[in-house]
Amino acid sequence: MIIKKEIKDDNEFYLYFNGKLIYKRWLDQGYSKVFDHFAWGKYTEKSITDFDLEETPPLYHVECRLTLFSKEEGGRENPIENGYRPNHVFEYDEDGTLKYTFIGDFQFGENNLIEPGTTQNVTARFLTHQPIEQYLNIGQKWWLHEGSRKIGKAEMIKIKLPEKE
Incomplete structure (x- = not known):
């Protein structure tokens, strides 16, 4: 397994896995695109806060209607x-084609699993360092992807912005 990291023009970060581009991040704008979701490994589908972080970055909390x-x-x-x-x-x-992808996870409350073909109200959490503010509107719809495959959709019901320090 060969992993190569590269920064071009002091703005674009590229990550290659066995010679294949799997991730690109625009450093000055704070957004990224995943080209091969399945190459990341076992932690790809888990929330960033599932790891042992000393400090969790601020998050937008969005109550939404999720349909798989x-x-x-x-x-x-x-x-x-x-x-x-x-x-x-x-x-x-x-x-x-996908214009941008954003980093976020889903929290289900008491439920541990959501089955395909069902709709449920859940909380989506998005990192605040990405340019997502323009999309934070009640009624906003978005789609969920695994790589290029569309696997679901969601609609915003309620938005909680992080508290100012």
Whole structure:
């Protein structure tokens, strides 16, 4: 296994796995794109706060109505767990490709699993260091992806901004 990191033009961070580009981050704008979700390894689908961090960064908390597509609709076969972290997509380019992906996870409260083909109210948490503010509106819809595969959708019901220090 070969992992290569590269920074170009003091702005773009590239991560390669066995010679294949799997992740790109625009450092000055704070957003990123995952090209190969499955190459990341066992921690890809878990929340950043699931790791032992000394300090958790501020988060936007968004109550939303989450719908997971069934296998027949092109979604997952297996349920998702509390802390699941897909690619969150709010816009697509004119040709249908993902415009940007945002970092966030889902918290289910008492439930540990959500089955494909179901809809449930949950909390989405987004990191504040990415340019997501323009999309934080009641009624805003977005899509969930695993790599290029669309596996669900969500709609914002309530938004809690982080407290100012």
